[in-house]
Amino acid sequence: MKPESRKQEIVNAAAILFKEKGYSAVTMRDLATAMGIKAASLYNHIQSKQEILSTIIIELAEEFTTGMNLIVNSDQSAIRKLENIISLHIDVTLRNADGLASLNNDWMHLEEENLLSFEKMRNDYEENFRQIVRKGVDAKEIKSNNIEIIVFSTLSTLRTLYLWYPKQKNIDAGILKKDMIAVLLQGVV
Amino acid sequence: MKPESRKQEIVNAAAILFKEKGYSAVTMRDLATAMGIKAASLYNHIQSKQEILSTIIIELAEEFTTGMNLIVNSDQSAIRKLENIISLHIDVTLRNADGLASLNNDWMHLEEENLLSFEKMRNDYEENFRQIVRKGVDAKEIKSNNIEIIVFSTLSTLRTLYLWYPKQKNIDAGILKKDMIAVLLQGVV
Numbered sequence: 341m342k343p344e345s346r347k348q349e350i351v352n353a354a355a356i357l358f359k360e361k362g363y364s365a366v367t368m369r370d371l372a373t374a375m376g377i378k379a380a381s382l383y384n385h386i387q388s389k390q391e392i393l394s395t396i397i398i399e400l401a402e403e404f405t406t407g408m409n410l411i412v413n414s415d416q417s418a419i420r421k422l423e424n425i426i427s428l429h430i431d432v433t434l435r436n437a438d439g440l441a442s443l444n445n446d447w448m449h450l451e452e453e454n455l456l457s458f459e460k461m462r463n464d465y466e467e468n469f470r471q472i473v474r475k476g477v478d479a480k481e482i483k484s485n486n487i488e489i490i491v492f493s494t495l496s497t498l499r500t501l502y503l504w505y506p507k508q509k510n511i512d513a514g515i516l517k518k519d520m521i522a523v524l525l526q527g528v529v
Numbered sequence: 530m531k532p533e534s535r536k537q538e539i540v541n542a543a544a545i546l547f548k549e550k551g552y553s554a555v556t557m558r559d560l561a562t563a564m565g566i567k568a569a570s571l572y573n574h575i576q577s578k579q580e581i582l583s584t585i586i587i588e589l590a591e592e593f594t595t596g597m598n599l600i601v602n603s604d605q606s607a608i609r610k611l612e613n614i615i616s617l618h619i620d621v622t623l624r625n626a627d628g629l630a631s632l633n634n635d636w637m638h639l640e641e642e643n644l645l646s647f648e649k650m651r652n653d654y655e656e657n658f659r660q661i662v663r664k665g666v667d668a669k670e671i672k673s674n675n676i677e678i679i680v681f682s683t684l685s686t687l688r689t690l691y692l693w694y695p696k697q698k699n700i701d702a703g704i705l706k707k708d709m710i711a712v713l714l715q716g717v718v
Contacts, residue, residue, distance in 0.1 A: 419718050473717075482717050485708040486700060488713040493712045495684045496689045504681050511675060523682045527716025528662075528671050529608050 347385045347395075350375070352438070354392045359441035363393055363449045394454040396442045401461040403432055412468045418476025419525065422494070425469065426521050429498035433505055434513055440502035469495065494524055536574045536584075539564070541627070543581045548630035552582055552638045583643040585631045590650040592621055601657045612685070614658065615710050618687035622694055623702055628690035650690025658684065683713055686707065 344352070347387040353375050357366045368389055372379040386392055411421050433440060450458055473490050476482035482490070497520075505516065533541070543565050546555045552710040557578055561568040575581055610618050622629060640645055662679050666672035671679070686709075694705065 381543060390592050422717070445624050476718075483711070483715070485711050486704055488697060488700060489705065489708045490712055490717050491711070492693050493686045493709065494717070496693070497685045500685045500689065504685070510675060515675055516678065519678045520682065522672070522674050523679055523716075526672070527712075527714050528611070528674070528683070529665075529681050529714050 350382060350386055351395050353437035354389075355396050355436075355442055358393070358396075358446055359438050363389075363442065363446035390449075390451055392448060393442060394450055396439045397447055397450060397458060398454060400432065400436065400439050400443050401458050404428065404465055405461045407432075408465050408468050412472060418472055418479060418481045421472045422476070422525060423521050425472075426494075426498065426524060427517055428504055429501060430513070430517050430520065433501045437502040437506050444499065444502070466491070466495070497524060530615065538582055539571060539575055540584050543578075544585050544627035544631055547582070547635055548583075548627050551633035552578075562566060572658075573687045574612065579638075579640055582631060583639055585628045585685065586636055586639060586647060587643060589621065589628050589632050590647050593617065593654055594650045596621075597654050597657050607661055607668060610661045611665070611714060612710050615662075615683075615713060617707055618690060618695075619702070619706050619709065622690045626691040626695050633688065633691070646686060655680070655684070686713060 350371070354366070354371055357374060368382055368388070369379050371392075372382055376448075408425070409524060411424045411428070414421065414424075416424070422471075447458055447462075448455075465497075470487060470491050472485050473482060477484050477487065505511070535621045539560070543555070543560055546559060546563055550559075555578070557571055558568050560578075560581075561571055564571075597614070600617070603610065603613075605613070615619060636647055636651075637644075659680050662671060662676050666673050666676065694700070
């Protein structure tokens, strides 16, 4: 692994503070204190708290967008596509649960074009998910329940993974992926 | 339907404001303004903002506790118990989605014994849910996936229903109940 850049260290430390206190309550001074450096030296690497927030959230949103585009444009079955979406969420959660807290709780504090860009990516993501489910139902690969209920039931679980998984001590990533795919796709009974 | 008491009207109006701005940001003055009355007259019915919050949350927590106790002590199969838990969440969401926003977002602002009481009810609820799943797995009614993953996958969906369902215009309560039970229990494929 290559060493993290100073900017990346700042972003990671900020994500933890944003998760604990919320974006609005964190100051650049808090961030400097948490990192044991002077507030002024943060500005050698970053322009503003807003730049940190948008770095965290837009990078994550782009990661989901790239992953979803690969999945939706593949030739696989709807079921395989859903499995890959579940894996995508688990992989991102394992890598960056702190950043996902910002994405979920503080996206509304993004400004101007970053806010618009985020909202577009989120909407496109949901629409791609819905399309996969709809085509799967049409092809009779997926049972014909209400499509919005299917999308919501799956996404609500995947989107709160970042809150739950870090507290689990006895579930390794392999079990998580295997059993979450089984539970979400095949059900529990 | 009997007319709401003045206290209930205050509680309902407060739940909407707490949902929109968060408990901490709402003042008794905001609440009076929203209701078109004088702040002083709120105090004829209620002692404090904290009393309103605890009324909202503890009543809901007791509703879930009572429902869960009936379910867990019944003689039904594990599957039927899970169906009844899903119905319970849907019924409470249909009746009081605004209050559920307070329960989910502002429970940590409860004070002293109300906080302890809430946390105990929430923990007992989860433990009862876990027991139902465990017994269902032991009896081979429920597939043998990781129990924590089963509980999380189901509860994460039920707990975010209050956010999603009020925005749905084309899903009536009957379809919601039928299809959500199908999706959560039988899966999508």
